[in-house]
Amino acid sequence: MFNAKIWVRFKNGVLDPQGAAIKGALNHLGFEAEDVRVGKLIEVKLKADNLDEAKAKVRMMCEKLLANPVLEDFSFEVVEESI
Amino acid sequence: MRCAVIVFPGSNCDVDCFHVWKEVLGQPAEYVFHKEKFSPEDFDLIILPGGFSYGDYLRAGAIARFSPAMDSVYKAAEKGKLILGICNGFQILLEAGLLPGAMMKNRDLKFHCHDVYLKVGTADSPFTNMYLPGEVVKMPIAHGEGNYYADADTIERLKREDRIIFYYSDEKGNITDEANPNGSVENIAGILNEERNVLGMMPHPERCAEEILGNTDGKRLFMSILEYLEGRVKIGKSRRS
Numbered sequence: 001m002f003n004a005k006i007w008v009r010f011k012n013g014v015l016d017p018q019g020a021a022i023k024g025a026l027n028h029l030g031f032e033a034e035d036v037r038v039g040k041l042i043e044v045k046l047k048a049d050n051l052d053e054a055k056a057k058v059r060m061m062c063e064k065l066l067a068n069p070v071l072e073d074f075s076f077e078v079v080e081e082s083i
Numbered sequence: 084m085r086c087a088v089i090v091f092p093g094s095n096c097d098v099d100c101f102h103v104w105k106e107v108l109g110q111p112a113e114y115v116f117h118k119e120k121f122s123p124e125d126f127d128l129i130i131l132p133g134g135f136s137y138g139d140y141l142r143a144g145a146i147a148r149f150s151p152a153m154d155s156v157y158k159a160a161e162k163g164k165l166i167l168g169i170c171n172g173f174q175i176l177l178e179a180g181l182l183p184g185a186m187m188k189n190r191d192l193k194f195h196c197h198d199v200y201l202k203v204g205t206a207d208s209p210f211t212n213m214y215l216p217g218e219v220v221k222m223p224i225a226h227g228e229g230n231y232y233a234d235a236d237t238i239e240r241l242k243r244e245d246r247i248i249f250y251y252s253d254e255k256g257n258i259t260d261e262a263n264p265n266g267s268v269e270n271i272a273g274i275l276n277e278e279r280n281v282l283g284m285m286p287h288p289e290r291c292a293e294e295i296l297g298n299t300d301g302k303r304l305f306m307s308i309l310e311y312l313e314g315r316v317k318i319g320k321s322r323r324s
Contacts, residue, residue: 014232017190017266065149068142068178070185071232 002046002054006076008067009039042066045081054078084312086112087126089156091147096133096169099289103305104128107292110309117150123159127312131156131172133225133287143186143228144174153179165209165308166281170226173273173283182276182283183241184233190266194227198298199264201272201286202252205245207318208275209311210282213303219256220300222286224264229285231267231274241274248273249284279318 010016016037023036044061048054055078067074086104090097097114105112115121115129117136136147147153153175160166160181168176176182189195198221203214214220233241241247249272253262258270265285273284288301310316 014187015190015266017188017192017230021192065145066141068145068185070177070183070234071187 001081002048002051002078003081004044004046004054004058004076004078006042006044006058006062006066006074007039008042008062008072008074010037010071011073014071051078051080054080084110084127084309085125086110086128086130087115087121088112088130088132089117089150089152090114090132091117091134091136091150091171091175093136093138094132094134094171096171096287096289099287100130100132100169103289103292103302104130107302108305108309115152115155117147117152120151121155121159123155123162123164126159126164128165128167128308129156129159131166131168131175132289133170133172136171136175139171139228142174142178143171144176144178147171147175148179157181160276160281163278163280165312167210167308168281168283169287169289170224170229170285173285174228176281176283181281182274183237184231184274186228187230187232187266188228189226189230189264192227194225195229195264196223196225197264198223199272199286200252200254200256200262201249202256202258204247204250204273205275207245208248208279208282208307209318210275210304210307211248212310212316212318213307217256219252219254220303221291221298222288222301223290224286226265226285229265229267231265231271231285233268238268238271241271244277246275246277246279247271248275248282249286
């Protein structure tokens with residue numbers, strides 16, 4: 001069994017209205033946040049014969065469903081579950 | 084002319100769309116459940132209604148696009164059948180790749196539920212042939228994610244091919260930032276595909292199609308569709324010129 005952590009983020013240059021609102025709140029609280037971007041962390045548990053196959057499967061999940069290529073980039077890490 | 088209204092789990096404007104086509108225009112309409120498939124020949128018009136399909140989980144429209152009924156929608160679109168996506172339906176068409184671009188949360192992060200003025204970008208379509216180009220109409224919007232985004236090349240192409248169907252404007256038709264309710268690029272409220280048979284729009288024409296509702300500006304959109312389907316208008320003039 002493999003555990004994947006997948007991060008989906010807005011591409012550079014895409015305005016992030018949530019990030020802007022959170023930056024405003026942080027600044028209001030006295031924190032000096034220069035920029036805030038909000039993304040998603042998606043955790044997937046999956047079966048695969050080996051690490052390479054697991055990574056290939058996760059990449060396909062990202063391309064097909066988890067990220068919208070118009071707006072978002074994705075990155076991920078996959079580790080084999082220790083028994 | 085036969086219309087299908089696709090019902091996803093979480094659709095909530097399906098009954099309104101069905102009502103307008105069947106009762107206001109007097110044409111046959113059917114609900115199609117998202118798990119059903121159909122033949123492209125079964126319907127002349129397919130409406131993807133507003134709502135929150137699959138709870139808008141992950142991204143609005145992202146999960147609905149993989150419904151069995153959507154397979155039939157792709158095939159119908161290829162055959163040149165008319166596809167109308169309203170609000171969540173527009174979001175599904177974007178996720179499905181039937182229209183270019185993507186939706187983001189409204190720039191002020193608020194859900195907007197009110198009337199807006201729209202400037203008609205093109206009347207050269209199966210959906211807007213009963214409007215005048217440049218005319219200002221009023222329709223309600225009701226969405227939290229209607230902030231249309233596409234890269235500069237896509238926007239340029241939409242303009243060049245006369246595919247922007249409505250712009251958010253003020254009452255006089257000025258396309259200003261103040262008149263933009265959600266932050267959409269270039270105040271875009273609705274777009275056509277290249278073949279002009281697929282329309283996605285955020286405003287709700289089905290909510291303003293009867294006198295009793297106090298506004299009939301949306302009725303002409305459905306009447307335009309009927310005019311086109313019954314062969315009384317031709318479109319594509321502006322593309323040839």
